[in-house]
Amino acid sequence: MTSKNLEIYKILDEMHPDAGCELNHLNPFELIVAVILSAQCTDKRVNIVTQDLFKVVKTPEDLANIDRAELERIIYPCGFYHNKAENLQKMSKSVIELFNGEIPDNREDLMKLAGVGRKTANVVMAEAYGKNAIAVDTHVFRVSNRIGLVKEETPEATELALMKAFDEEKWSHLHHLLIFHGRYTCDARKPKCDECGLKKYCKFYKKEQNLK
Numbered sequence: 001m002t003s004k005n006l007e008i009y010k011i012l013d014e015m016h017p018d019a020g021c022e023l024n025h026l027n028p029f030e031l032i033v034a035v036i037l038s039a040q041c042t043d044k045r046v047n048i049v050t051q052d053l054f055k056v057v058k059t060p061e062d063l064a065n066i067d068r069a070e071l072e073r074i075i076y077p078c079g080f081y082h083n084k085a086e087n088l089q090k091m092s093k094s095v096i097e098l099f100n101g102e103i104p105d106n107r108e109d110l111m112k113l114a115g116v117g118r119k120t121a122n123v124v125m126a127e128a129y130g131k132n133a134i135a136v137d138t139h140v141f142r143v144s145n146r147i148g149l150v151k152e153e154t155p156e157a158t159e160l161a162l163m164k165a166f167d168e169e170k171w172s173h174l175h176h177l178l179i180f181h182g183r184y185t186c187d188a189r190k191p192k193c194d195e196c197g198l199k200k201y202c203k204f205y206k207k208e209q210n211l212k
């Protein structure tokens with residue numbers, strides 16, 4: 001890990017002292033449900049919905065057996081409720097069939113679950129089981145490429161390049177730092193460069209300045 005990347009990590013850490021998982025959950029099952037609901041939806045809204053959902057759905061069996069219309073009614077505020085209800089019930093059925101109702105703790109098994117891709121698997125590994133992983137969502141992809149930490153075309157290539165560029169024990173927190181930076185400072189349309197501590201390192205910022 002280069003001293004420059006360590007410096008960038010430290011600046012991000014100073015800028016976002018609260019960086020961490022914003023999806024409320026008490027166990028791996030609740031987390032995987034919340035992650036699936038969070039597609040195209042804010043974590044804040046997911047937390048409101050799961051507060052109600054987890055009163056009636058406490059296990060993969062509950063989720064597999066709940067009436068579809070009732071499930072759709074509860075998760076409706078998260079958007080895409082037809083697809084999400086279907087994905088949640090397929091995921092729960094595969095947890096029951098393949099893993100006896102236990103959410104797996106490793107990427108390979110997590111990705112065997114219906115509707116679970118690499119990003120969701122990485123979030124569950126890191127947050128529910130404390131393993132080192134970098135889940136690349138839209139913020140992590142945009143911010144890491146903008147700063148110039150990596151120069152990649154896809155989320156998976158970005159994940160692998162970030163894993164090479166940072167020490168393993170920093171991976172999970174780096175994921176939170178990049179998400180927080182993307183959410184609160186490095187906005188997709190209007191990045192708040194004036195209040196960003198990374199100006200001297202950021203390739204995107206330097207390019208913009210040269211164009212002025």
Ligand code: SF4
Nearest residue numbers: 186191193196202205
């Ligand atoms: S300087 Fe601007 S573009 Fe670069 S990381 Fe900071 S907010 Fe984003």
